Amino acid sequence: xxxxxxxxxxxxxxxxxxxxxxxxxxxxxxxxxxxxxxxxxxxxxxxxxxxxxxxxxxxxxxxxxxxxxxxxxxxxxxxxxxxxxxxxxxxxxxxxxxxxxxxxxxxxxxxxxxxxxxxxxxxxxxxxxxxxxxxxxxxxxxxxxxxxxxxxxxxxxxxxxxxxxxxxxxxxxxxxxxxxxxxxxxxxxxxxxxxxxxxxxxxxxxxxxxxxxxxxxxxxxxxxxxxxxxxxxxxxxxxxxxxxxxxxxxxxxxxxxxxxxxxxxxxxxxxxxxxxxxxxxxxxxxxxxxxxxxxxxxxxxxxxxxxxxxxxxxxxxxxxxxxxxxxxx
Amino acid sequence: xxxxxxxxxxxxxxxxxxxxxxxxxxxxxxxxxxxxxxxxxxxxxxxxxxxxxxxxxxxxxxxxxxxxxxxxxxxxxxxxxxxxxxxxxxxxxxxxxxxxxxxxxxxxxxxxxxxxxxxxxxxxxxxxxxxxxxxxxxxxxxxxxxxxxxxxxxxxxxxx
Ligand SMILES: Cc1cc2nc3c(=O)[nH]c(=O)nc-3n(C[C@H](O)[C@H](O)[C@H](O)COP(=O)(O)OP(=O)(O)OC[C@H]3O[C@@H](n4cnc5c(N)ncnc54)[C@H](O)[C@@H]3O)c2cc1C
Ligand code: SF4
Ligand code: FES
Ligand code: FES
Numbered sequence: 001x002x003x004x005x006x007x008x009x010x011x012x013x014x015x016x017x018x019x020x021x022x023x024x025x026x027x028x029x030x031x032x033x034x035x036x037x038x039x040x041x042x043x044x045x046x047x048x049x050x051x052x053x054x055x056x057x058x059x060x061x062x063x064x065x066x067x068x069x070x071x072x073x074x075x076x077x078x079x080x081x082x083x084x085x086x087x088x089x090x091x092x093x094x095x096x097x098x099x100x101x102x103x104x105x106x107x108x109x110x111x112x113x114x115x116x117x118x119x120x121x122x123x124x125x126x127x128x129x130x131x132x133x134x135x136x137x138x139x140x141x142x143x144x145x146x147x148x149x150x151x152x153x154x155x156x157x158x159x160x161x162x163x164x165x166x167x168x169x170x171x172x173x174x175x176x177x178x179x180x181x182x183x184x185x186x187x188x189x190x191x192x193x194x195x196x197x198x199x200x201x202x203x204x205x206x207x208x209x210x211x212x213x214x215x216x217x218x219x220x221x222x223x224x225x226x227x228x229x230x231x232x233x234x235x236x237x238x239x240x241x242x243x244x245x246x247x248x249x250x251x252x253x254x255x256x257x258x259x260x261x262x263x264x265x266x267x268x269x270x271x272x273x274x275x276x277x278x279x280x281x282x283x284x285x286x287x288x289x290x291x292x293x294x295x296x297x298x299x300x301x302x303x304x305x306x307x308x309x310x311x312x313x314x315x316x317x318x319x320x321x322x323x324x325x326x327x328x329x
Numbered sequence: 330x331x332x333x334x335x336x337x338x339x340x341x342x343x344x345x346x347x348x349x350x351x352x353x354x355x356x357x358x359x360x361x362x363x364x365x366x367x368x369x370x371x372x373x374x375x376x377x378x379x380x381x382x383x384x385x386x387x388x389x390x391x392x393x394x395x396x397x398x399x400x401x402x403x404x405x406x407x408x409x410x411x412x413x414x415x416x417x418x419x420x421x422x423x424x425x426x427x428x429x430x431x432x433x434x435x436x437x438x439x440x441x442x443x444x445x446x447x448x449x450x451x452x453x454x455x456x457x458x459x460x461x462x463x464x465x466x467x468x469x470x471x472x473x474x475x476x477x478x479x480x481x482x483x484x485x486x487x488x489x
Contacts, residue, residue, distance in 0.1 A: 005332035006353035006399045018330050031395045034356070035376055046332050047353070049400050100465025101452070102443065103377055105389045106396065235464035 001037045008049045012212070016182050019048055020210030026050050028072060028111035031103055039123060041116065041133065056110075056214060059083065065220045068178075071110025071213045075166070076101070078109050087221030089327050090244050094169035094227040100236045110213040113167040113177075113193055116204065117160035117266070118238055119149065131157050132201045147305035148240065151313065153265035158201030159303055161263045162194050163238050168262030169227055171270065172244035175218050181211040190216075191260075194267035204266070222246040222258075226323035228316050229262075239263040241312045243320035247283065254278045257321070259293075261313050271296045271317060283325035286318070293317045338402040342367070343411030351398050358382045358393040361408060369409035369438045373467075380466035383439040384408050390446035392465075409438035412445065420486040421445050421479070430479035432470035440466045444480050453484050 009015035019026060023045040027033055036042035050056075056072040059081050067083055078084055079095035099107060121128045121140035129138035141149055141159050149159045167190065175190040193205050207213075225246035231237040242262035248255045257278040259271040274296035281288050293314055300310045339348045342365065349364055358375075361367040361384070373381030375394045382393040385407040412419040421444045424430070431437045443466045447453060452462035459480050460473075468476065 001354045003334055004353060005334050006336065006397070007330040007332040008399075009330060014330050027397070027400065029395075030397060030400065031377055031392075034395050034397070037354075038375070048330070049397075051400055099377075100380065101447070101450075101462050102380060102383055102390045102392045102465045103395070105386075106391050235461055236467075 002040075002043055004037075004044050005046050006049065007046060008052050010052065012053065012180060012214070015048055015050060015053065015212060016180060016210060018046070019212065020182050021046065024048060024210070026212065028108040029074065029106040031099070031107045032111065032115050036116070039125060041123070050212075062217065067218045069109055069216045069218070071108060071215055073109050075099070075104035075107045075109060075112065079104070087223060088169075088173060088218060088225065090172060090222065090225035090227045090246055090324070091166065091169040091218070094165040094229070094242075094244060097227065097229045098165045109166060109216060113164055113170075114205070115162075115164055118163050119160040120145070122160065131197075132160065135200070135202050141303075143304065145305065146303040147308075148263075149303050149306050150266065151264050151300045151302055151306055151309045152261075152269045153196045153267065154301070154303070155197055157199060158197035158266070160201070160266060162266050162268070163263055164268075165227070165229060165239060165242060165262060167194070168242055168260050168268040169244045170216065171268035172225070172246050172258045172260035173218055173222055174258065175216050177213050178215040178217060179207065179211050179213050181208055183208075186211075187217075191268070191270060196266055201266075224249055224324050224327050226320055226327050228320040228323060230312055230316055241309055241316050243313070243316040244268070245317070245320040245324040247321070247324045249283060249325065252282050252284055252325075254281050254283055254325075259317055259321070261317065264309065264313055273298075274317070278321070283321070286322065289321050290318050293321070336399055338398055340398075340401060340403070341405045343407060349398075353397070353399055355398045356394055357384070357386070357396040357398050357401050357406070360398040361393065361406075367408050367410050371435055371438055373435070373439075378467075379436070379439075380443060381436050381439040383442045383466065385442060385446060390443055407442075409442060412441070419445065421448070421483045424479040424483040424486065425476075428475050428479040428482060429472070430475040431468075431472050436466060436468045436470075440468065440476055444483060447480065448484055448487060453480065456481075
């Protein structure tokens with residue numbers, strides 16, 4: 001690990017004033033940043049510790065429904081909070097299926113969406129061609145080992161996926177990231193946070209340098225929601241594919257459906273077409289649900305080794321719809 | 330805000346206040362092992378992937394390889410060396426011995442620290458729940474069945 005200078009933010013103003021400086025990064029739970037520093041993925045000169053900031057770890061009900069979760073809330077504290085577990089099972093489940101008990105005591109909900117791809121070429125200890133790691137050097141995965149890579153939204157510059165489970169649930173819930181920056185505050189829809197590779201796969205999210213997530217707002221409760229994570233071992237493992245689903249039901253009929261797939265693209269992937277077609281369908285009509293989901297994969301495109309993920313993702317989405325329908329408030 | 334490449338931190342470790350001068354890069358794990366010779370806490374992967382470095386930070390289990398010592402300034406830390414009281418093993422340590430819950434023993438300090446926290450958290454309502462909430466501690470010798478038996482025995486000691 002290269003040396004850096006460490007500073008502790010005493011207040012948000014302080015963090016914003018210094019955070020826009022050159023070669024400066026924030027530190028929250030540290031579970032990603034420390035590994036980036038070890039691998040040389042980040043080489044900051046200054047690290048600003050956010051963990052002493054007060055008032056940013058609370059979970060509070062919003063007037064008129066919904067919840068606001070402070071960015072520094074630790075993952076376990078979010079998942080085990082009664083309002084989250086009861087009102088937003090998809091988020092609670094996505095978190096509890098992330099990482100391990102110890103890691104979730106450190107990792108923050110605001111830091112989680114900043115995690116970078118698990119692409120082995122990107123995380124390699126020696127320098128390999130990788131446009132994300134070293135812009136312009138090429139993509140080793142495109143014609144290399146890409147069985148864990150994208151099926152949606154990729155191009156030849158980068159075929160990686162965003163691995164966050166919580167971010168997938170937040171996109172299905174239409175959550176809002178509330179940010180502050182020296183130049184003003186913003187509200188960013190969760191689905192607009194991560195960006196597709198384009199010609200600049202090293203640019204991964206919509207935040208400006210020095211911009212801070214202070215909170216995440218969840219709209220009205222989604223008790224009929226569920227998270228399904230498919231992986232190579234049962235626990236403490238990243239997803240091969242995941243599906244986050246939130247339903248509104250009128251009797252057994254679906255009146256609104258929101259579906260986000262995880263680990264299939266560089267951002268959580270909404271199945272918008274299927275969401276529209278599911279309105280009015282019975283949540284017990286497995287055949288109809290399957291037909292609609294399968295019909296909404298027109299944009300899916302396999303790499304040399306990732307075709308199985310298309311089948312897996314379809315099955316995950318169908319099963320997650322059924323799980324969400326059965327979730328009882 | 331002041332930025333420093335070297336700083337002085339004070340941590341309460343196993344009940345004793347320790348003041349140390351550290352490089353900003355120093356992790357809590359390296360501080361314990363290299364500065365304080367508390368080598369019970371193990372370095373397996375140094376990437377958050379194995380759980381061998383598990384300690385309690387302000388009462389919660391964490392991977393000490395992912396915590397900067399600077400960030401833990403002022404915190405209370407318990408390591409495997411701090412569990413036994415007055416020469417008597419902690420019930421979880423005794424349960425691991427009684428149930429042969431290790432072979433090489435490298436993962437054991439982390440397993441024991443995780444178990445003590447797990448019982449406090451109450452994530453012990455079924456074998457499946459124990460396995461899920463202990464999954465952050467890998468055991469290359471695959472002593473998992475014996476570890477689960479030790480956890481279950483330690484819960485009974487606590488309840489009895
Ligand atoms: C072994 C292992 C297994 C894992 N498994 C999973 C898994 O299965 N599923 C999953 O989803 N995740 C998994 N993770 C990833 C983990 O959840 C993330 O590392 C964690 O959530 C990141 O949060 P943090 O607070 O530790 O971020 P940090 O490491 O502190 O920060 C990462 C980056 O985000 C920036 N940042 C942090 N907070 C803010 C903020 N509020 N505003 C602006 N910028 C900010 C920092 O500047 C930094 O650059 C795993 C990690 C490990 C090590
Ligand atoms: S898929 Fe993306 S992250 Fe992986 S090697 Fe290619 S450019 Fe790098
Ligand atoms: S050494 Fe910390 S998790 Fe492996
Ligand atoms: S006892 Fe050898 S690694 Fe667990």
